[in-house]
Amino acid sequence: MGVQSLAQPKIEKEHRPGRINKAKVLYVLAGLPVVAILAFAIFRPIRVLPRIDLAPSYVFTDQDGQRFSSEDMRAKIVLYNFAYTHCGAACDDTFQVMRDVQARLGELDPESPEVHMVTISLDPERDGPEQLRAYAAQVGGGDNWHFITGPPQQLKNVVGGGFELFYESAEDGSIRFQPTLLLVDGWNILRAEYRGDLPTSEEMFEDVDLLATEAVKSKGVSRFAYEAAHLFLCYP
Amino acid sequence: MHIDRYEQIWIRISVAVLVIFMIGIVVAGWSLSIQVPGVYGRVDPNTVTEPGSPWAEPGLRELAPGKYEAYILAQIWTFVPGEIRVPAGSEVTFYVTSKDVQHGFRIQDTNLSFMVLPGQISKMTHRFEEPGEYVFVCHEYCGVGHHTMAGKLIVEEAVASNQ
Numbered sequence: 001m002g003v004q005s006l007a008q009p010k011i012e013k014e015h016r017p018g019r020i021n022k023a024k025v026l027y028v029l030a031g032l033p034v035v036a037i038l039a040f041a042i043f044r045p046i047r048v049l050p051r052i053d054l055a056p057s058y059v060f061t062d063q064d065g066q067r068f069s070s071e072d073m074r075a076k077i078v079l080y081n082f083a084y085t086h087c088g089a090a091c092d093d094t095f096q097v098m099r100d101v102q103a104r105l106g107e108l109d110p111e112s113p114e115v116h117m118v119t120i121s122l123d124p125e126r127d128g129p130e131q132l133r134a135y136a137a138q139v140g141g142g143d144n145w146h147f148i149t150g151p152p153q154q155l156k157n158v159v160g161g162g163f164e165l166f167y168e169s170a171e172d173g174s175i176r177f178q179p180t181l182l183l184v185d186g187w188n189i190l191r192a193e194y195r196g197d198l199p200t201s202e203e204m205f206e207d208v209d210l211l212a213t214e215a216v217k218s219k220g221v222s223r224f225a226y227e228a229a230h231l232f233l234c235y236p
Numbered sequence: 237m238h239i240d241r242y243e244q245i246w247i248r249i250s251v252a253v254l255v256i257f258m259i260g261i262v263v264a265g266w267s268l269s270i271q272v273p274g275v276y277g278r279v280d281p282n283t284v285t286e287p288g289s290p291w292a293e294p295g296l297r298e299l300a301p302g303k304y305e306a307y308i309l310a311q312i313w314t315f316v317p318g319e320i321r322v323p324a325g326s327e328v329t330f331y332v333t334s335k336d337v338q339h340g341f342r343i344q345d346t347n348l349s350f351m352v353l354p355g356q357i358s359k360m361t362h363r364f365e366e367p368g369e370y371v372f373v374c375h376e377y378c379g380v381g382h383h384t385m386a387g388k389l390i391v392e393e394a395v396a397s398n399q
Contacts, residue, residue, distance in 0.1 A: 161300030164329070178290075196290075197277075 037232075044234040046225055049191040049210055055184045056162020060120075060150035063132035068148045075186040077115045077211050079204075082165060082180055084123035085135040086173065093198055094179050095119075095139045100201030101208055102142060112212035113186055114144065120159060121149035122167050122175050165195075183207055186215060210236065270347075276359035279333055285309070291333060296320050308332045310339040310352045310374065313381030320387070322364060324394045329361040340376035343389060351376055364391045 055070070062068040079101060081094035098117050105115050119141070121127040127135075132147040141147065149155065159165050167177035181204065183192035192207045199207070218226035239247075264270065284291045294307045294316050306328055309316045322328055332341050332352050339352040343362070350358045352374075364370070374385035 157300045160298075161303045164299060164305070166297045166299055166305065196288075 040228060041232040041234075044229070044232070046229040047210060047234050047236045048214055048226060048229045049183070049185075049207060050233070050235050051230065052190040052193060055182070055188045055190045056158045057188070058150065058154070058158040058162070060148040060154075060158075061129065063129050063136050063147040065129040068146055070188055073116060073118070073184070074188065076113050077186065077208060077215070078118055078184045079115070079208065080118050080120060080163070080180075080182040080184065082120050082122055082159065082163075082167070082177060083135075083139075084121050084175055085127050085131045086123065087175070090174075091179070094181055097181060097198060097201050097204050098145075099140050101205050102145065104205050105208075107205075108209060108212045109216045111216050113215050115208060115212070117141065117145040119145070119147045120155075121147065122155065122159065122177065124149045124152055124155055183211065185211055206236070276331075277357040278355055279357055281333070281335055281354040284333060284335055290331065296322065296328075302326045304328045306330050308341070309335055310341065310385075311335040312337065312379050313374070313385040315341075315372065315374070315385065315387040318387040320389045322389070322391055324367045324391050325363070325365055327361060327363045328389075329359065332358045337378050338376050339374045339378050339385070341372060342375045343370050343372040345370055348372075349375070364389075367391045367393045 057070045059067060059069040079098060081098060083091040083094070098119075101115075102117060108115070119139075121132060121135075127149050132149070136145065136147050150158070159167065163180075163182060165177060165180050167175055169175050178196040179198055180196070181192075181194040181198060182190060183204075185191050191211055194204075214226055265272075279289070279291075283289065286292060290307045291309045294309045296304055296306045296317075298304055302323075302325060304322055304326055306320055308330060310332060311334065320328075330341070330348065332350070333356065334352045334354040336354060338354070340350070341352050341358065342349040345368075346362050346364075348360050348362050350360060352358055368391055370389040370391065372387050372389060374382060378385065
């Protein structure tokens with residue numbers, strides 16, 4: 001034994017029974033997080049909606065003639081669409097999706113933030129509070145559904161510049177624009193956008209549900225798990 | 237396990253170089269706000285020019301004062317439209333797609349450069365501060381007329397408004 005250990009002292013030392021090999025422990029400790037991160041990125045146990053961009057801030061007027069601003073919608077989930085009261089059947093598609101989503105809001109987690117619907121009228125010249133109230137009754141807006149509009153120039157800056165929806169008036173009094181649905185979270189961040197290519201009511205509700213679930217669950221330690229889901233692009 | 241001392245040193249150096257470059261890329265990516273072109277959306281190349289599609293009448297649209305979006309259709313061997321004019325200081329978001337084969341889109345003297353694939357929408361935003369002529373070219377070989385495929389974006393001196 002003595003002779004052997006003199007000849008190969010290192011090997012003898014590492015193979016001594018009952019002694020923990022420090023290097024191996026280190027490798028395992030370093031490897032575990034890597035494996036965990038890879039597994040998280042591949043299996044995506046948590047799904048989130050992407051944080052696309054900041055939504056614009058605005059101060060407009062609602063169907064009751066009251067001041068209505070984006071700050072009123074803080075900490076609430078908001079589903080936006082765009083229309084105008086003379087639009088007729090051309091605007092029906094987005095309203096249908098919003099009505100269906102609104103009817104199913106009871107299925108969300110009871111602790112989830114309030115979900116509001118906001119319809120922005122692109123025709124402030126003709127759409128005053130009265131017209132918007134009548135329109136709300138017609139398209140089926142219930143509680144938590146706001147019909148708002150503002151001065152033309154501000155509207156252009158908010159809807160065109162902020163929400164990036166192009167619209168222009170045609171000669172026959174109609175307004176040309178792509179039917180659009182936008183989902184904004186409680187931090188006023190745009191989380192889902194459907195431009196032209198509209199989702200089914202089911203898909204839209206799933207987006208709202210994902211957002212509500214994230215708002216309820218990403219508290220305390222699990223907040224880090226949700227941030228990791230954002231970092232690794234765990235999108236649906 | 238016995239590793240020669242010099243080999244150990246070199247292993248450490250090579251790992252350190254990897255870590256340093258990785259950190260460098262991440263820091264540069266954030267601080268220089270590098271935009272990585274990704275898949276923004278999809279569109280059917282067969283119906284891309286039919287009414288209802290924004291590429292039916294490609295061109296520049298003013299979203300709001302100083303903010304534009306440009307829908308550009310790439311096809312063999314031209315960009316539609318071939319000339320775009322914006323005032324200096326405006327922010328332009330480009331939505332580019334191809335009707336036929338793979339093309340490229342690169343605006344000289346800017347950070348804008350991406351591939352244009354049929355069926356996919358490439359999106360990128362740039363603010364043009366300096367007046368002048370910016371040539372945009374196709375930089376993915378797309379056929380015999382590839383070298384003629386170019387257009388220009390003209391940034392005009394902003395009209396003096398003292399308000």
